[in-house]
Amino acid sequence: MATRALGIDIGGTGIKMGLIRSDGKVIASGEIRSPTDCQPEEAADLIARAAAALIAEAGVAVPVIGVGCAGLIGTKRGIVHTSPNLPRWHETPLAALLARRLGTPVRLLNDANACAVAEARLGAGVGRSPVIALTIGTGIGGAVITNGRVVTGRNGFAGEVGHMSIQADGPPCACGNRGCLELFVGKQPIIDGYLSETTWHIGSVPYELTSGDQKRLTPQILAMAAGKGDKFAIGSFQRAGEMLGVGLCNLTNLIDVDCFIIGGGIAQAGDLLLKPARDVLGQQAIARDVFLPPVVQAELGVEAGFVGAALFAMEDSWGADREVNP
Ligand code: BGC
DSSP: OOSEEEEEEEOSSEEEEEEEETTOOEEEEEEEEOOTTSOHHHHHHHHHHHHHHHHHHHTOOOOOEEEEESSEEETTTTEEEEOTTOTTOEEEOHHHHHHHHHTSOEEEEEHHHHHHHHHHHHSTTTTOSSEEEEEESSSEEEEEEETTEEOOTTTSOTTOGGGOBSOTTSOBOTTSOBSBTHHHHSHHHHHHHHHTTSOOOTTSHHHHHTTTOGGGOOHHHHHHHHHTTOHHHHHHHHHHHHHHHHHHHHHHHHHOOSEEEEESGGGGGTHHHHHHHHHHHHHHOTTTTTOOOOEEEOSSGGGHHHHHHHHHHHSTTOOOOGGGOO
């Protein structure tokens, strides 16, 4: 197993990267803007240039690179089939594009899968198995981890928990399904849930915190408002949390998890979101009277994505696919 790797986390606004040791220590890190408007070749040039600069700055050899990216990721052949963050990319052989430029093997996996690997091995999931980790932000991603290893499924598509339908006749989702979990629990549903219950008015905490500019409203601001007792903000988190609880019931009924880890920006709302989720789990999970899995917040913060991608790349199972080995 490699003892060092570069991890890259391709997000919707930024690409974070870091050089990681096998014990998870970050040796060096950096960030560039996401080339969301670029075609894949040009984007690969930008990412490779930043990665090469970071490696040169750290002055160490990097035997392998791990890349996490949202969407349908073919882990075996290193393909981004589709990604919500990179609308121009279809069937993009990202691992090969980067490997060719950097002269280093590249492993690719889903962004939430990468975060989950890091949390399971170094964060809130240490000593627990199986674990399901969810990343809640604009969308919801997830992963099943057993004994520290991510279940990628046949192709790399496992863990798309945000697209588990919890309302068969619910609103349509961009993925083609209806009533997906991420339509009830992501960033926008929490904002919309607040605005649908109250009028935007001077004197309300969210109005004052955004100087009246509704476009600046975020779940973080609503969490602050909830902390000051705003009942509409509390209500919006409550409804989102209950829907999250429905999703968690389905997941533990399927996998019998030891622990749920909730990460991503929205998870910072803490118990505002997680308490209602735990309550629903406690009322509805089939094994509730025997074992109720804890629902805990992720511990690693914004570095989890690139740390997990690097740890995944270091795994010794790597090497079968010649296509992405230079
Ligand atoms: C995507 C996932 C991704 C998640 C978080 C979802 O909408 O389907 O692939 O992991 O967002 O970025």
